[in-house]
Amino acid sequence: MIEKKPKYTKQSVNRKILESRILRSAEIVFASKGFSGASMERIAEISKISKQNLIYYFPNKDLLYRKVLEEILDIWIEKLSFLENHGDTPEEVIRSYVREKMQISRLYPNGSKVFAHEIISGAPVLKDYLISHLKPQFDRDVALVNSWINKGLIEKTDPEHLFFTIWAATQTYADFSTQIEVLLGKSDLTEPDFERAEKAVTDFVVRALGAHNKK
Amino acid sequence: MIEKKPKYTKQSVNRKILESRILRSAEIVFASKGFSGASMERIAEISKISKQNLIYYFPNKDLLYRKVLEEILDIWIEKLSFLENHGDTPEEVIRSYVREKMQISRLYPNGSKVFAHEIISGAPVLKDYLISHLKPQFDRDVALVNSWINKGLIEKTDPEHLFFTIWAATQTYADFSTQIEVLLGKSDLTEPDFERAEKAVTDFVVRALGAHNKK
């Protein structure tokens, strides 16, 4: 055989599948109970394996928690570089950005909640990451918005706080979904709800920036 | 025997003082660790009393948690009835509302965080409260915004989502303060930071609603 060490043996494939199943289960439990409230037993239960088998794959809770955080951060980074959002006009860039963020809230609500718990708790695990990775990107994005302002493409706006507002407004549909469901009188948020929310938030931001009536 | 006792004896006053000291400590611990991560031992420690004495005042953790939530909800209810915010024009009402919300984030960040943990976790304790208390008030406030729209006082806006955005944008300064601190390059948020944030968010909302150029 050509390949000395076959990469996709039955075992290794199964392993990957099981690992991601575990990560999804862990995400659910961390999202709903936070780090301390999540038990390995419960995560194993949802993964439909024994606790000891869970520990075989993820030898301790800390590591598992970090892996879950890593996963969601990878997704965010991949989809959320403001500068790289296609669009020529500020309005296009903004609309695309808000849409991405809303879709992430829709597709990865549990990841978002885990992140939220982590930050609210003072980011004991993620603080270094925020400093080393998020801040530089943030500074670049702020610079871009400033350039828009200087060119008169959007209303004069506090760029830092613009981002805080956009993040908060979009993530709330994942993090505070329970509250939103109650207030909308629905048992859960479905696709149409998210579409409406997306339109509301996007229009809101675009209007606040006056990005629509400037060329 | 019915309590015919003097209401403001030295003892009862001291008791109140200690109780509120405990509640503040509990708030800190619940905010930073969530319900499960908070230990009675740690709360007692911060309150500078023994664990046994803590239990003497609050016989169990659930009760203590509920009291902490109760406290912050009382504050919110008292200060956050949209309809009752003074102001004749929509712009005045909105500005006053956003200011109140920002001040609450500034003054009661821990309460806000405890609430956030609770909602993100699916509101196991507060769900009934949200349905019975928050929703009716929400419906009234939504109706008021709708009446503004019908009178042409503000731009056509999705009223429900307007509130979600305002809440998210203001509470983020309490809940996600760690992230904001990192991105602003500060070790903590001080009065000037909050003032600037308040102005940014208020202007943002007012502009999005077009409440400033309509009379």
Add this chain to the structure above:
DNA sequence: TAGTTTTTATACCAAATGGTAAAAAATAAA
């Protein structure tokens, strides 16, 4: 001074939980 309330200290406990150790079973490689 006597009685009541508050506070602390001591001892203890059952349940939950993160994790270890090692044997057994299943699967793959030779």
Add this chain to the structure above:
DNA sequence: TTTATTTTTTACCATTTGGTATAAAAACTA
């Protein structure tokens, strides 16, 4: 088929933690 490796199960354990029980000291009230 035999050997080696990976996966799963079984048994167990130390620590944490919310909470009980009790006695006694300390502080306050009448």
